[in-house]
Amino acid sequence: MKTVCFYFQVHQPLRLKKYRFFSIGKDHNYLDEPLNRSIVNGIATRCYLPMNNLFLELINAHKGALKISFSISGIAIEQFKMYAPQVLDSFKALAKTGCVEFLAETYSHSLSSLINTEEFTSDVKRHCDLIEQEFGQKPISFRNTELIYSDSIGEEIAKMGFKSVIAEGAKHILGWKSPNYVYASAKSQKLRLLLRNYKLSDDISFRFSNREWSEWPLTADVYANWITSETTPGEVINLFMNYEAFGEHHSVDTGIFEFMKALMNNLAVCDSIKLLTVSEAAAQNKPVAVLHSPHAMSWTDEERDIxxxxxxxxxxxxxxxxxxxxxxxxxxxxxxxxxxxxxxxxxxxxxxxxxxxxxxxxxxxxxxxxxxxxxxxxxxxxxxxxxxxxxxxxxxxxxxxxxx
Amino acid sequence: MKVLMFGWEFPPHIAGGLGTACYGLTRGLAKNDVEVIFTVPKAYGDEDQRFTHIVNASDVELSVCGELSTSIEEREFWDKMTFIHIDSNMVPYISPEEFEVEQNEYKSRVERNEIEYGDSDVWKERYSFSGKYGANLMEEVARYAIIGAQVAKENEGKFDVIHAHDWLTYYAGIAAKRVSGKPLVVHMHATEYDRSGENVNQVVYDIERSGMAAADKVIAVSNLTRKIVIEKYNIHPDKVVTVHNAVRFADGGKVFESRGITDKIVTFLGRITYQKGPDYFVEAAAKVLQKVPNVHFVMAGSGDLFTHVVKRVAKLGIADRFHFTGFLKGDEVHRMFDMSDVYVMPSVSEPFGISPLEAMKSNVPVIISKQSGVAEVLEYALKVDYWDVDAMADAIYGLIEYPALSKMFSDKGLKEVTNLKWDKAAKEVKDVYESVIK
Structure with missing residues (x-):
């Protein structure tokens, strides 16, 4: 039986306005509020709300057989409160189903893990408090900004008491190894690592609407078959992507919503597949090896670095x-x-x-x-x-x- | 005495120092009883009426300079001016290569509907004919020459001498001289060597040289420029006269809101190009910041070295004390001077350089490079070699740390700059006219 783990990242920064030299010392409001508001409202309408509704329907229909995970940055939650409270409500509704896990991350979607451990720790603590307050869950798994991870960062994460962390299944780290297993972090071996299967993840989040792609148009049956078939060996298939892929990167008329609906229905009833949250997937599969990542890696660009x-x-x-x-x-x-x-x-x-x-x-x-x-x-x-x-x-x- | 003058910009449609200088000069000439017929290429209007139309200054410019035109003195000045607008898309201060690039850029922006023809910005207006007459700057120069001859013919007997400003107008000046037989004076505000360093554009150089060769007298804006004219263009020294620029005090200076930064502000204002020496300013800033951490440096302007300078500032680790404002227009320039404690002009090559005078008008002490024409006329300015960043850093340090020094430079400097009057410069220009009118 294979585990499939869906995780979605939700973040919107607070963008700065065109703050000029002449404003220094006088104007202490740095944000482009109209812009931030219109971006958040736009994505809420095109992505967050329809996608959350879709998942809510699916989860209710499958009664515990469909589980997914999210992480939402503190700054994104702040903006939902200010500009689009209905988005926060719909995430809360998802949390109530008991089938949705919310991971911990940095409150400010920062790079502090690379420079200042103290700041990093307190920013994560602030995020955990917020998640507990909003969703009634105390996070036990961690996701760093842009999946930035190294052995030392893993050590800090373990010190904070997290049981598992997600990271990129980067080729330069894995070598011949497969991303489809649970690994142990090198410096703190109790910390379990789930690695993103970037091929299968990017098929949905990047390539789905690309008409130049040889697999276009991708159907849910074909995709489900890739996961279940022998061509994808392993125990845990980690499909980690930006939530904005749905309705934003791939607009509604590409059929992305219908695709996800069909795929989830397909996987939820499939006998050889379990859909689990990040923490469950990490807990239910034993680490097969220790994975070393001496330098910081991320899920961004071909280089998967910082x-x-x-x-x-x-x-x-x-x-x-x-x-x-x-x-x-x-x-x-x-x-x-x-x-x-x-x-x-x-x-x-x-x-x-x-x-x-x-x-x-x-x-x-x-x-x-x-x-x-x-x-x-x-x-x-x-x-x-x-x-x-x-x-x-x-x-x-x-x-x-x-x-x- | 009457003079037929070929320029290419005039207030309020100015993009740089030349328009300001022409304005000051013509005002000064009016006070010296010289009447001016000013011919200026103008980029808007309907191109089918591309020929000259003579516009009385009082019709067009009075509305713009409305509040200034009430005094008798103003009216007398405008009475002595006649305007001739010629439709053309000539742009001062850029090389033919840059012209082409800008031209294409503008055209594509118009095509993408980002801007409309006749956008209110002067620079854009000047391009608004693009594509209709051909984008080649040299064609424009030639066309201006044909029109120059036409203007001279139509105004026959109405002028005693022809005066052409900078290379774009020289062919027009020569043509007018041929048609009318009147003497020609050409005015070198900048040479191709100032614009392009040693990589001169041969075509531009040739036009400059033939303009000066055909002229009866050449006016250079500084001894520095006079020397280049003599040495690099082989013009006989007797024919070249230096007349330094001056500065005009606009009436009723605007009062700006208080500044937000209490720390000292050191400013560079100009195009961020090789000849303005922005690199030296950055290096000097880094040196000053090692000693005094709470000084803010500002680079106001745009240009081809912009990205290079931003990277250098980041590399030196001084980006929290070194700010970029981008291109400033109109009031923003005065606001910038108003906020400044020191003004630095580190030009590698500057035929004259009017901006330090503007700074001094705003009570700002100035540091100028010895390689600028304005260094010849200023006493109350700290002068350094543009490449000597240690001396430049010293001078900046002195002006921000020793109030007595900066007070002396700003007080005496204001007095000094007040005495640099266009009336006096115009008198010298009039003497040049008299020397060539037989």
Whole structure:
């Protein structure tokens, strides 16, 4: 009997407005609220709401035979509360079915695991609290931003008490090994690893609507057959994807919703398949080997590394200047500053500064609000400068008060 | 005395320093009793009436300069001006190669419906004829020459001397001279060497040279430019006269809102191109920041070295203290000067350089490169070699750390710049006219 584990990532960053030099020291509202609102509302209508409804119907119909997992970043949940509360309600309805697991991740969808363990740990803790508060579940499995994982990160995750973690089934880590088994993390071997089957995952999330693809048009029967047949050996097939693939990357008229409905119906009644959550899949299958990942890997780009966020000098500079402020933010410990500090950490800001695709500064990405990587960098640094000035002022005021 | 002048921009439709200089100069000439027929290519209007139409200045420009035109002095100035607009898509300050690129870019943007013909931006307006006359800049220059001859013919007997500003208008000036037999003065605001370094565009160079050869006198905006004219273009020294530019004080300066940053602000304002020396500014900034961490540097402008400079700033790790504003227009420029504590112009090659004077008008002490024409007329400016980033960093440090120094430079500098009047420069230009009118 094979286990199939569906996991969906839900995240939307708080995008910065075109914050100019002239605003530094004067304007402390950094967000492009109309843009963030319209993006969240748009995706809610096209993706989150119809897809959640579909899953709710399916789960109710199959009475425990259909289980899925989500992780929703804290910043995305915040925006649902502000702009689209009905989305949060529909996730809560899914949580109530008992067939949906919500994983822990960083609250701010940050890259803090790569630079500051303390910040990383507290950001994850904040996210766990939020998930428990909203969905009544205490997360026991973990998913790092963009599936960034290394042996050391695994160690930190284990220290926080998580039982399992999901990661990319990257070729350069697996070598001849198959992603379709449970593995043990190298430094903390009690921590179980579920690895994404990127071929089968990307068939749905990337290639489904591509008419150039040799398998187009893909039907649920064909796809289910790939999973159940001998061509896909192994114990656990991990299908991890961005939730926005449904209705957003593949629009409704590509038939993606009908495909998912048929596929789920097919797998839920299939005798040789179990549909489990991440934690169940990890618990019910024994690790077959220890997997070493000395360097950080991710699920992004052909390289499956971290160069999409920290690959050029603009990104390194912005990243190091941001975390240079860590001690000041911590010493002030003011909720307004903590909040801004968190939203500045979202990996998306660094992604917008990438120059690795095509020509310099030509950023290809959904919902990217900038014309070029340079513009993204300049705006980010302007905001960071204002944040630093305000932070220093606030610290000075606090110190003066203490002296009085 | 009457002069037929060929320019290519005039307020309010200006894209750079030349229009400002022409404006100041013609005002100064008016005060010196010289009447000007100003011919300017203009990019909008219907191309089928491509021939010249003579527009009285009071009809067109008075509406624009409405609030200025009430005084008697203003009216006297405009009475001495006659405008001739010529439809053309010439653009100053760019090379033929750049012209082609911009031209294509504009055309494709129009095709994609991103912008419409006759968008209010001056630069775009100037392109709005593109595709109809051919995108080749040299064709435009030749066409302007034909029209120049026509203008000279139609205004026969109405002028005593012809004055052409920069290379795009030189053929027009030569043509007008041939038709009318009147003497020609050409004005070198910039040479091809200033624009392109040693990689000169031979066609542009040839036009500059033939313009100067055909002229009865050449006016250079600085001794630096005069030297280039003599040495690189082989023009006889007796024929070349230096007349330094001046600066005009606009009435009633705007008061801007208070600045948000209390830390010192050091500004570079200009195109981010090789000849403006942006790299040296960045290196000097890094040196200053090692000593004084709370200084903010601003680079205002755009240009082909933009991405290079952004990367360098990131590499040096000073991006939290070094800001980019992009291209600033109109009031934003004054607002930028208003916010600045030090202005730096590190030009590798600058025939004159009007922007430090604008900064000084806003009470900002300036650091200028010795390789700029304006260095010849300023006493209260710190002068450094453009390549000497240590000296530049020293100067910046001094002006931000020692209030007495910066106060002296801003006070004395304001006084100094106030005395750089166009009336005086125009008098010198009038002397040049007199020397060529037989």
């Amino acid at each position: 160069t999409a966020w920290l690959g050029n000098e603009l990104q390194s500079e912005a990243f190091s200047k941001l975390y240079k402020l860590n001690d000041s933010v911590k010493s002030l410990n003011d909720e307004t500053f903590n909040y801004k500090w968190r939203l500045m950490q979202s990996s998306d800001h660094f992604f917008y500064m990438a120059t690795k695709w095509l020509s310099d500064g030509n950023v290809h990405s959904y919902f990217n609000p900038y014309d070029s990587a340079y513009e993204a960098f300049i705006i980010y640094m302007n905001v960071l400068s204002d944040f630093e000035l305000e932070l220093n002022k606030a610290i000075e005021n606090k110190n003066n008060k203490t002296i009085e």
